Amino acid sequence: MSHSEPGGVRQARKQRTRQALLDAALGLLEEQSLSSLGLREVTRVVGVAPTAFYRHFRDLGELGVALVQESLSSLHTTVRAVLAEQAGAEERIDHTVAVVERYVREQPAHVRFIARERHGGVRAVRQAIAGELDRFAAEVAAALKSQPVSGGWSDEDVRMLAELYVDRLVMTASAFLDVRDGGDQDTERWRAVACTARRQLRLIDVGRQYWRDAGS
Amino acid sequence: MSHSEPGGVRQARKQRTRQALLDAALGLLEEQSLSSLGLREVTRVVGVAPTAFYRHFRDLGELGVALVQESLSSLHTTVRAVLAEQAGAEERIDHTVAVVERYVREQPAHVRFIARERHGGVRAVRQAIAGELDRFAAEVAAALKSQPVSGGWSDEDVRMLAELYVDRLVMTASAFLDVRDGGDQDTERWRAVACTARRQLRLIDVGRQYWRDAGS
Numbered sequence: 109m110s111h112s113e114p115g116g117v118r119q120a121r122k123q124r125t126r127q128a129l130l131d132a133a134l135g136l137l138e139e140q141s142l143s144s145l146g147l148r149e150v151t152r153v154v155g156v157a158p159t160a161f162y163r164h165f166r167d168l169g170e171l172g173v174a175l176v177q178e179s180l181s182s183l184h185t186t187v188r189a190v191l192a193e194q195a196g197a198e199e200r201i202d203h204t205v206a207v208v209e210r211y212v213r214e215q216p217a218h219v220r221f222i223a224r225e226r227h228g229g230v231r232a233v234r235q236a237i238a239g240e241l242d243r244f245a246a247e248v249a250a251a252l253k254s255q256p257v258s259g260g261w262s263d264e265d266v267r268m269l270a271e272l273y274v275d276r277l278v279m280t281a282s283a284f285l286d287v288r289d290g291g292d293q294d295t296e297r298w299r300a301v302a303c304t305a306r307r308q309l310r311l312i313d314v315g316r317q318y319w320r321d322a323g324s
Numbered sequence: 325m326s327h328s329e330p331g332g333v334r335q336a337r338k339q340r341t342r343q344a345l346l347d348a349a350l351g352l353l354e355e356q357s358l359s360s361l362g363l364r365e366v367t368r369v370v371g372v373a374p375t376a377f378y379r380h381f382r383d384l385g386e387l388g389v390a391l392v393q394e395s396l397s398s399l400h401t402t403v404r405a406v407l408a409e410q411a412g413a414e415e416r417i418d419h420t421v422a423v424v425e426r427y428v429r430e431q432p433a434h435v436r437f438i439a440r441e442r443h444g445g446v447r448a449v450r451q452a453i454a455g456e457l458d459r460f461a462a463e464v465a466a467a468l469k470s471q472p473v474s475g476g477w478s479d480e481d482v483r484m485l486a487e488l489y490v491d492r493l494v495m496t497a498s499a500f501l502d503v504r505d506g507g508d509q510d511t512e513r514w515r516a517v518a519c520t521a522r523r524q525l526r527l528i529d530v531g532r533q534y535w536r537d538a539g540s
Contacts, residue, residue, distance in 0.1 A: 140445045144360025220443065227439035227498065229356045238502065268523045279491050282443065286454065307484045314538040315531030322530040 126164045128154045130178060133171055134217045142172050143229030172225065172233035179218035180240045183211050187244075187277065191251035201309045205302055208277055212284040223282050241278070245270045260320055272312060280305040342380040344370045346394060349387055350433050358388050359445030388441065388449035395434035396456045399427050403460075403493065407467035417525045421518055424493055428500040439498050457494070461486045476536055488528060496521040 113121075132153035136145055147168055151158045165171040190203045212219050225233045249270035252258055258266055283301045290297070329337075348369035352361055363384055367374045381387040406419045428435050441449045465486035468474055474482055499517045506513070 140359050141357035143356050144445075223443035224440075224445070227436065227442075227501075229360075229440070265523065268520050269527065271520065272524050272527065275491070275495050279495070285443075304484050304487065307481065308488050311485065311488065311531040311535060312528065313531070314534050315527040315529070317538065318530050318534040319527060322533065 122163070125154065125156065125160070129156075129161065129164055129171065130175060133168070134175060134221060137221055137224070138217055141228055142168060142225055142233060169230050169232040172230055173236040175218075175221055176225075176233060176236040176240060179215070179222050180237075180244070182215070183207070183277075184240075184244060184247075186211070188247060188251075191248060197313050198310070201306055201313065204277070204309065205280065205305045208280050208305070209284060209302060212281055212288060216285060216288055219281050219285050223278075223285065226278075241274055245274045248273055257316060265319070269312075269316060273309075276305070276309060276312070338379070341370065341372065341376070345372075345377065345380055345387065346391060349384070350391060350437060353437055353440070354433055357444050358384060358441055358449060385446050385448040388446055389452040391434075391437055392441075392449060392452040392456060395431070395438050396453075396460070398431070399423070399493075400456075400460060400463075402427070404463060404467075407464060413529050414526070417522055417529065420493070420525065421496065421521045424496050424521070425500060425518060428497055428504060432501060432504055435497050435501050439494075439501065442494075457490055461490045464489055473532060481535070485528075485532060489525075492521070492525060492528070 129150055133145065133150050136149055136153065145168055147161055148158050150168075150171075151161050165174070186207045187204065190200060190207055193200055193203065195203070222237060226237045228234060245267065249263075249267045252270055252273075253261075253263075253266045261269075280301070283305070284298065287295075287297045287301055345366055348366050349361065352365055352369065361384055363377055364374050366384075366387075367377050381390070402423045403420065406416060406423055409416060409419065411419070438453060442453045444450060461483065465479075465483045468486055468489075469477075469479075469482050477485075496517070499521070500514065503511075503513045503517055
């Protein structure tokens with residue numbers, strides 16, 4: 109690193125290398141798990157010395173945690189926007205499934221990373237994913253609570269419903285990914301996954317509408 | 325292998341070694357993924373030569389597929405029994421969650437294996453898990469279809485509901501496993517997971533009862 113380089117340029121370069129390490133790891137993780145990934149494999153792809161890794165991350169676990177943020181932040185933002193829509197239930201369900209579809213088409217490696225490492229061998233990453241999904245559920249719960257149909261619901265039940273929705277999003281993303289990995293991105297099977305996902309969200313919504321009538 | 329050994333004894337011994345290999349792999353997989361497991365690690369634990377492995381499995385993928393069968397067969401059988409019960413919805417939900425709880429307490433390593441390898445790095449194992457869960461959903465669908473409340477439902481909707489239930493069982497097992505891994509097997513958190521799981525199944529059941537009324 110040259111001392112004549114202005115601070116801003118140095119920062120930008122450091123940021124670029126950091127992102128290159130994240131991208132390289134994500135690529136390598138398409139075929140393996142984080143617990144079997146070698147630090148040298150990652151630096152070799154980027155073309156930097158193994159020691160350079162430590163200027164950016166303490167270890168592969170810390171890199172994995174950064175990948176968790178990168179994987180979930182965009183989905184998080186988009187779903188939040190859908191939840192805030194002043195739309196009918198049916199329309200909101202269509203938008204939600206469309207958001208998940210786009211997410212899997214545009215960021216399949218991120219989706220695979222989350223699905224694989226959610227129960228993977230690296231505890232720090234498992235905990236980061238659980239923490240993100242937990243915050244996600246809390247946000248969904250806050251959005252659900254503000255809707256009239258939640259009147260009279262206990263906080264526990266709103267949270268229970270929010271977790272059901274978040275799990276549905278995760279499972280739907282996994283189902284799309286399975287179809288995509290089978291090379292079927294624009295087929296009958298892909299549309300069947302979308303259709304099933306919408307019906308399932310619709311059934312949960314019916315359960316929600318009649319929850320109190322059913323004496324629950 | 326001695327030629328003076330009777331066939332039955334030889335068969336029994338072969339079966340024991342095969343089971344020892346499965347058990348050793350399952351133990352090693354508590355801390356890593358199948359894609360990073362070494363064949364020699366497994367044979368070392370069992371105390372046989374690496375070449376002996378091939379008398380039982382073609383490769384670690386084939387061993388993984390055998391572990392899938394072993395992991396899901398008992399749960400499969402028990403859930404099938406619950407589905408056949410002539411009980412009310414509430415009671416069936418309680419039994420279902422109790423079955424999942426017992427499964428996680430008694431076979432945590434099997435549950436972890438399925439959760440981890442469902443999206444893991446070994447395609448043959450991913451496909452075996454998907455195939456088993458698919459057969460599971462088909463059985464649940466057949467059981468649901470025979471219940472009066474399914475009158476007038478399309479086969480697609482019964483299947484959609486069955487997949488929702490199977491996903492719920494898998495997610496509930498994962499949630500119990502997370503609590504258990506945190507060392508909280510008999511605490512408030514464990515009971516909270518059971519309670520949430522029952523409420524979620526109840527909400528899905530309400531959705532099911534009112535599905536046609538809601539014009540779906």
